[in-house]
Amino acid sequence: MAEILLVEDNEMNRDMLGRRLERRGYSVIFAIDGPGGVAAAKDKRPDLILMDIALGQMDGWEATRLIKTDPDTMSIPVIALTAHALSSDRERSAQVGCIDFDTKPIDMPRLLRKIEACLEGRAISAA
Amino acid sequence: MCKPPQRSRVSKRTDFTPDPANQGESELSGTRINLPLRHAVSAFANRYAKGRVPTMRAQKLNRAFNGFIDSWIPSRLINDRNSAQRVRMFVISHTLGPFLGQTITLALLLLDPEPTPHVYVLAGSITLFCIFPPALKLTSRYFDAHLCYSVLALLSVMNLIFAVLWGSYHYAGISSPFLVWLLVVPLLAFFYLGSNPVARNFVFGMTGSGLVVFYLLYQFGGGFPEHVESSALVPIGIISIICAMAYVTMMAVYYASVVDSQSELLAEIERHQSTTTQLLDAKEEAERANGAKSDFLAKMSHELRTPLNAVIGYSEMLLEDAEIDGRGEDSADLKKINSAGKHLLALVSEVLDLSKIEAGKMELYTEEVDLDSFVSEVASTCRQIIAKNANELVIRRSSDLGRLECDATKLRQALLNLLSNAAKFTENGRVILSARRERIDNRDWVKIEVQDTGIGIAPDQISNLFHNFSQATPSISSKFGGTGLGLSLSQKLCRFMGGDITVESTIGVGTTFTIILPATTRALASVSSPSQETVSQVPADTSARITPLEPAARNGQDGPMQTILVIDPDPSALEIMERSLQKESYRVVTTERAKDGLQIAHTLKPDAIILDVAVGDMDGWEALDALSSHDDTAGIPVIVQSIIDDPRKGYQLGASAFLVKPVDREPLLETISQVCDEAGFPGNEVLVIDDDGTASRSTVAAAREAGWHVTMVPDFGIGLTRAHQVQPDLVIVDSDSISAGLVAFVDGLKDLEGISILVLVGSEAAPTSTLAIPGTAKTIFNATDRDDVRASALAMLTRNEDLHAGPYKKEAAHG
Numbered sequence: 001m002a003e004i005l006l007v008e009d010n011e012m013n014r015d016m017l018g019r020r021l022e023r024r025g026y027s028v029i030f031a032i033d034g035p036g037g038v039a040a041a042k043d044k045r046p047d048l049i050l051m052d053i054a055l056g057q058m059d060g061w062e063a064t065r066l067i068k069t070d071p072d073t074m075s076i077p078v079i080a081l082t083a084h085a086l087s088s089d090r091e092r093s094a095q096v097g098c099i100d101f102d103t104k105p106i107d108m109p110r111l112l113r114k115i116e117a118c119l120e121g122r123a124i125s126a127a
Numbered sequence: 128m129c130k131p132p133q134r135s136r137v138s139k140r141t142d143f144t145p146d147p148a149n150q151g152e153s154e155l156s157g158t159r160i161n162l163p164l165r166h167a168v169s170a171f172a173n174r175y176a177k178g179r180v181p182t183m184r185a186q187k188l189n190r191a192f193n194g195f196i197d198s199w200i201p202s203r204l205i206n207d208r209n210s211a212q213r214v215r216m217f218v219i220s221h222t223l224g225p226f227l228g229q230t231i232t233l234a235l236l237l238l239d240p241e242p243t244p245h246v247y248v249l250a251g252s253i254t255l256f257c258i259f260p261p262a263l264k265l266t267s268r269y270f271d272a273h274l275c276y277s278v279l280a281l282l283s284v285m286n287l288i289f290a291v292l293w294g295s296y297h298y299a300g301i302s303s304p305f306l307v308w309l310l311v312v313p314l315l316a317f318f319y320l321g322s323n324p325v326a327r328n329f330v331f332g333m334t335g336s337g338l339v340v341f342y343l344l345y346q347f348g349g350g351f352p353e354h355v356e357s358s359a360l361v362p363i364g365i366i367s368i369i370c371a372m373a374y375v376t377m378m379a380v381y382y383a384s385v386v387d388s389q390s391e392l393l394a395e396i397e398r399h400q401s402t403t404t405q406l407l408d409a410k411e412e413a414e415r416a417n418g419a420k421s422d423f424l425a426k427m428s429h430e431l432r433t434p435l436n437a438v439i440g441y442s443e444m445l446l447e448d449a450e451i452d453g454r455g456e457d458s459a460d461l462k463k464i465n466s467a468g469k470h471l472l473a474l475v476s477e478v479l480d481l482s483k484i485e486a487g488k489m490e491l492y493t494e495e496v497d498l499d500s501f502v503s504e505v506a507s508t509c510r511q512i513i514a515k516n517a518n519e520l521v522i523r524r525s526s527d528l529g530r531l532e533c534d535a536t537k538l539r540q541a542l543l544n545l546l547s548n549a550a551k552f553t554e555n556g557r558v559i560l561s562a563r564r565e566r567i568d569n570r571d572w573v574k575i576e577v578q579d580t581g582i583g584i585a586p587d588q589i590s591n592l593f594h595n596f597s598q599a600t601p602s603i604s605s606k607f608g609g610t611g612l613g614l615s616l617s618q619k620l621c622r623f624m625g626g627d628i629t630v631e632s633t634i635g636v637g638t639t640f641t642i643i644l645p646a647t648t649r650a651l652a653s654v655s656s657p658s659q660e661t662v663s664q665v666p667a668d669t670s671a672r673i674t675p676l677e678p679a680a681r682n683g684q685d686g687p688m689q690t691i692l693v694i695d696p697d698p699s700a701l702e703i704m705e706r707s708l709q710k711e712s713y714r715v716v717t718t719e720r721a722k723d724g725l726q727i728a729h730t731l732k733p734d735a736i737i738l739d740v741a742v743g744d745m746d747g748w749e750a751l752d753a754l755s756s757h758d759d760t761a762g763i764p765v766i767v768q769s770i771i772d773d774p775r776k777g778y779q780l781g782a783s784a785f786l787v788k789p790v791d792r793e794p795l796l797e798t799i800s801q802v803c804d805e806a807g808f809p810g811n812e813v814l815v816i817d818d819d820g821t822a823s824r825s826t827v828a829a830a831r832e833a834g835w836h837v838t839m840v841p842d843f844g845i846g847l848t849r850a851h852q853v854q855p856d857l858v859i860v861d862s863d864s865i866s867a868g869l870v871a872f873v874d875g876l877k878d879l880e881g882i883s884i885l886v887l888v889g890s891e892a893a894p895t896s897t898l899a900i901p902g903t904a905k906t907i908f909n910a911t912d913r914d915d916v917r918a919s920a921l922a923m924l925t926r927n928e929d930l931h932a933g934p935y936k937k938e939a940a941h942g
Contacts, residue, residue: 010433016440023447090492105436105472108443 002119003027005046007037007063008081009055013104017050020108026115034058038066041073048118051098053082053089061096068097077118081106196222199260201267204276214263214276217319221259221283227370228253228290231305234363235298239354245297252290259283280319281329288312288337296341300351304364307371309334314378424482431475438468477612484619491534491624498528498573502562505539509546516554518579523561531573532647533624541617541628545577545640548613552638553581564646570732571646572626576639583634592630593618625714627688689734689803690714694724694750695768696742704737707792713799721750728760734803736765737795739788740777748780755781764802766795775841814855815839816846816862816872843872850876857923860886883923 004026008014018028029044031037034055041049049067053060060080067073077099082089093101100114196218197205204214232250236242259279266275291312295303313330320326345351442465449458483489506522513520531538549558559578564571584592593615618628626644691713693704701717708715716731718724721742728736736754740747751767754760764783774785783802786795815837838855840846850858858876862869865888873884 012437013433013440016437016444020440020444023444104432105439108440 001025001027002047003029003044004115005029005031005037005040005044005049007031007034007040007049007055007060008052009033010052013052017106021115024112034060034063037063038070038073041067041076042070045073046076048115049076049078050115051078051080053080061092064093064096064098079111079114079118199264201264201272201275203267203272207273210273210276213319213321217276217280217283218260218263220315221256225253225256228256231294231363231367235355238359238363241354245293245352245354249290249294249297252286252293255286256283277320277326280316281326284312284316284319284330285333287315288333292337292341296344297352297354299357299360299364300345302357304360304367307368311371311374311378314375318378318381420482424479427479432472435468435472435475439465439472442468474612477616481612481616481619484616484623489623492536493532493534496531496533496535496538498531498562499524501531501535501539502528502560502575505542505546506560509543509550512547513550513558516550518550518553518555519557521557521559523559525563527564528562528573529564529646531644533644537620537624538642538644541620541642542575542577544613544617545628545642548640549577549579549581549638553579556580556637573644573646575642575644577642578637578639580637583636583638584630584632585634586632589630589632593628622688622714625690688712688714690716690731691735691737691799692724692727692731692733693717693737694721694742695719695737695739697739700739707795708799711796721745721747725750725753725760728754728763729757732759733763735783735799736763737768737799738765739768740771741769748776751777751780751782766798766802775845778840778845812855812857813837814846814850814858816843816858816860817841843868847872847875850879850882854879855882857883857885860884862886862888885919885923 004021006014006018006021006028008017008030009032014030014032018030021028029040029046031040035058037049037051037055040046049064051060051064055063060082064078064080067076067078074097078097079100079102080089080093080098081102081104082093090101099118102111102114196215199218199222200211200214205211229250232246232253235246235249239246259282263275263279266279288309291305291308294305295301295309298305312334316326316330442461446458446461446465449455449461480489502522502524506520510520546558546560557580559576561576561578563574565574566572614628621628621642621644624644626642629641629643630638631641632638691708693701693708693715695701695704695717696719698719701719705715705717716727716733718727719742721738722745724736724738724742727733738747738751738754740751742750747767747769751765754763754765761781765781766784766786767777767782768786768788768790769777770788772787774782777785784798786798817839838849840849846858846860860869860872869886873886876882876884
């Protein structure tokens with residue numbers, strides 16, 4: 001089953017989203033900040049990364065940029081998760097190389113559709 | 128315009144104060160009045176006879192005197208604030224001065240045993256002053272009034288110098304008691320003529336050369352003649368010196384009062400400046416506070432969403448568990464937690480959206496939407512909510528829906544809000560969602576209606592409907608829930624996209640909400656949202672901005688709101704303009720650059736453009752020319768603003784109105800609504816030629832009151848071009864006097880069929896000179912009465928045929 005790296009600094013969100021993904025059969029690994037996320041991506045080579053943007057020192061944009069510029073990890077699709085549905089966020093996510101974009105709070109069915117689409121190798125439009 | 132203020136004061140009093148002149152009459156006719164009333168009248172009159180009547184008499188006298196003085200002054204000068212006071216002084220001096228002066232000649236006649244001819248020359252010279260006021264009146268009919276005044280004032284000063292030196296020469300020479308009057312010369316001269324250097328040089332030159340002649344006569348003429356012994360001149364000398372002193376004192380007091388009022392003015396300016404500084408401080412303070420509010424909201428957004436995220440997420444997880452385990456009781460409770468969490472989140476989002484719109488931080492993300500599939504998608508999203516109260520969802524859409532450029536997320540939000548409202552307030556009924564395209568004012572619009580068969584809204588509650596936190600009645604919120612933010616937000620979102628939401632409702636029958644949006648908003652999006660190309664090259668504050676609308680009432684106006692494009696290089700001016708226009712419910716697009724402005728004008732086609740010609744990146748006049756000469760934008764009225772008063776150029780290049788900066792709010796709004804109303808006006812077309820900018824204000828007002836479309840131009844040349852362009856029904860020429868230009872203009876309109884010409888001439892023109900006006904025009908003299916002008920113009924419009932068919936006649940209506 002596909003392996004998903006969840007980069008999220010909020011423990012509650014990490015626990016909740018992780019459990020809900022596991023319940024649907026994904027194997028989930030966690031990172032709690034930007035550098036950890038970049039390292040885990042390089043070590044574990046997951047099938048997909050869910051990247052929270054509002055992280056601490058290194059934000060999700062920077063972490064994604066690093067992942068996307070490293071030849072080892074650049075092929076891993078990243079879905080950005082932000083609290084705001086602003087067009088600037090949407091543009092930014094496209095700029096740093098995210099394959100898709102979703103807003104918090106998580107609408108589980110929608111996020112699952114996006115995850116499945118990414119894993120099947122195609123992006124669907126952001127909502 | 129600058130009338131002496133005391134007049135109005137007088138006229139008010141005369142209304143109720145008994146006139147002493149009539150007192151005798153009432154005594155005479157007393158037999159017919161009953162006794163008590165007669166006593167009352169005489170007691171009243173006596174009481175006033177002591178205190179008030181003499182002052183009233185003085186005032187009457189004063190009024191008569193003022194009237195007499197003013198009657199000598201040409202209207203052109205009396206209407207000119209700068210010169211009225213000088214000219215008045217000039218006329219007063221020349222009316223009273225000669226009488227006072229002649230007392231000296233009389234005394235000399237008595238003193239001098241041989242008065243011929245020198246006393247008579249002096250008397251002649253003093254009498255000459257009398258003819259200056261009539262000369263002013265007469266000459267200004269034919270020449271420029273200001274020029275006539277200046278020349279006459281200089282001649283008068285020359286005459287005064289002559290009289291003083293002549294008198295002095297003949298009576299005691301250099302020790303003459305009349306010589307002191309020479310000091311009055313510069314005082315008077317500069318008072319008449321102001322401080323212009325020509326006048327200064329002239330006066331010094333004249334006085335100097337007069338004294339030189341004086342000296343030469345003394346040197347080579349064998350000393351001063353001795354008509355009278357110097358001792359005999361002592362009494363008249365003392366009187367002369369006292370009079371001269373009195374005169375100089377009067378002038379000095381006047382100058383002192385001018386200096387006083389000037390320093391008062393300076394103090395006032397200082398106070399004003401300090402108020403301005405305070406206002407600026409307050410504005411900065413308010414801006415800081417507003418920035419802090421926005422920051423706070425952005426932070427709260429994150430802080431509130433994170434815990435809500437957990438509430439919603441965990442309750443959903445537990446709900447899934449409970450459903451799998453078949454624990455129905457738990458699942459009902461968990462559903463309540465979950466839906467409460469979602470509700471709270473929706474509220475937070477709505478509050479944030481509203482604050483964003485109010486803080487001007489809302490962004491548009493425009494995309495092309497296929498309306499057909501958009502409607503299907505929204506319908507499928509809301510089908511469940513609508514079915515909840517056993518309602519049926521009906522969808523009606525026209526086949527030509529096509530594509531719509533808009534922010535789909537915001538439109539979806541607004542539409543879903545309307546649909547869920549409809550579902551909430553309707554039971555066992557129908558909710559009809561219909562969409563169609565419409566063409567209004569040459570623009571494509573999309574109308575989306577949500578109609579329900581619900582409880583309806585009472586007429587008096589409709590006005591509150593779109594206000595924040597308002598629902599029709601408090602009982603509604605307790606029964607149906609909700610905060611009353613949804614409709615307000617939906618309307619703001621639609622207005623933000625250039626459209627609106629309107630409502631119609633009948634109690635017990637149902638309610639129809641209509642979203643109307645312009646089919647194309649691409650132009651707005653490209654300048655309003657920091658898209659990739661603009662964000663990288665242009666700092667955000669120099670590109671155009673669109674701001675949302677305050678929830679103000681729209682002056683009872685139906686249909687989409689009007690869009691005003693403001694082009695001004697000064698960001699603070701833009702901000703002020705934006706605020707005041709928004710308050711009047713205009714949609715405002717602003718830009719600091721003329722090139723952007725031109726592009727926006729082409730794509731957006733605003734209802735009016737306000738252009739400051741001092742715009743930096745290209746010549747503002749060029750921009751105006753470009754706007755009025757291109758087919759796409761020629762129909763858009765342009766209001767030109769400038770600190771340079773050059774309306775002629777503005778009108779020549781096609782401006783609809785010209786305003787000199789600084790422009791006050793009221794005249795600006797008036798002008799905007801005028802130019803907006805005029806665009807595409809179907810009624811009578813009236814062209815007003817305002818030759819000298821004096822009386823035409825009332826003429827235009829009269830014409831507009833009558834509901835006509837008025838175009839105003841400043842001179843005959845432009846007038847002739849415009850007349851051939853717009854083919855007006857009526858041309859009104861408003862002129863102080865009859866000039867060759869006017870005659871040529873009327874003549875130049877000959878080739879236009881079915882055009883009426885009304886010439887309004889001020890009192891300046893001699894009635895006979897109108898014979899020069901070609902017979903196609905009707906002429907009114909001294910047209911100061913608005914009603915008179917309106918009646919004549921109306922008659923000309925309605926009896927067009929009579930005027931053209933019959934032999935022309937000239938009317939003289941003295942107003």
